[in-house]
Amino acid sequence: MLLNSKSSSKSTKDTVSYMMSVASTESRAEVALEKLSGDGFVILPDVFGADYIQALAADIEPYFDFTGRNDFEGRSTQRIYSLVSRTRSADPILENETVLNIVRSVLGRAPLLMRSQGIRILPGEVKQDLHRDDVCIPIAHPNQTLSVSVMVALSSFETRNGATWVVPKSHRDRSDKLGSKRLNALQAEMEPGSVLVMLSELLHGAGANFSDEPRTGIFANYCVPWLRTLDNHYLPFSEVGVNSLSPTMLGLLGYDVAEEGGIVYGVVEGRHPSKFLKLMN
Ligand SMILES: O=C(O)CCC(=O)C(=O)O
Incomplete structure (x- = not known):
């Protein structure tokens, strides 16, 4: 109906x-x-x-x-x-x-x-x-x-x-x-x-x-709980630590966004993590 x-x-x-x-x-x-x-x-x-x-x-x-x-x-x-x-x-x-x-x-x-x-x-x-x-x-x-x-x-x-x-x-x-x-x-x-x-x-x-x-x-x-990496890469890095990582390493650890089928994964407050980190500095 x-x-x-x-x-x-x-x-x-x-x-x-x-x-x-x-x-x-x-x-x-x-x-x-x-x-x-x-x-x-x-x-x-x-x-x-x-x-x-x-x-x-x-x-x-x-x-x-x-x-x-x-x-x-x-x-x-x-x-x-x-x-x-x-x-x-x-x-x-x-x-x-x-x-x-x-x-x-x-x-x-x-x-x-x-x-x-x-x-x-x-x-x-x-x-x-x-x-x-x-x-x-x-x-x-x-x-x-x-x-x-x-x-x-x-x-x-x-x-x-x-x-x-x-x-x-x-x-x-x-x-x-x-x-x-x-x-x-x-x-x-x-x-x-x-x-x-x-x-x-x-x-x-x-x-x-x-x-x-x-x-x-x-x-x-x-x-489901298993939709994530085995190692948690977010907690061990302070803001300062994250800022010392290369772009390749940032990507590998999930601090970059990924786009698949028009969907953006890994945003922070709706934005790219790098924008978020800049605001924190
Ligand atoms: O606001 C709603 O009622 C649904 C919104 C929704 O499904 C979405 O944005 O993905």
């Missing part, structure tokens, strides 16, 4: 069927896993309280100083890259046990935080292209989910203000023919403090904002 920005009553009804009942707290992870496996996503209502969400929104406000550079980032979308390095106030979200239990059940015991971001969709923003977050892991993995994405609503997510579009069951079918999949898309409407969890194979994308208010969320992506 196609749910567009004007069909809010219909989409509310539809979205509700993907929401977990609050009463099922005890078996939340179990029920969520069933929904994730079947639909590719699940909405967990009321995970975070209003006071915390308001305080967090106020705390991160000054960091929303970066506007998208291309259509994918969204030219009317503000992002806080590397949120985890900017503030400690998002930690209760990034390390929330309800969410992490679900993530661990899918990925294994020690998932890594691959990306953490604040995303604010401003009025007038257009719809983002549907995509799968595991496009940044360009190896065939038909029988294993390698990453899980999470979106926490700081404002209400509504069809008119850019609630995330999701395509139920698209995690099971990786064919590139999007026509019929688009017809099944719906928007994940939710209240502040609710959480949308998605397998990274799921087709999804930010919605257009037809309202007068921004739509704000915290996005986190977790991946």
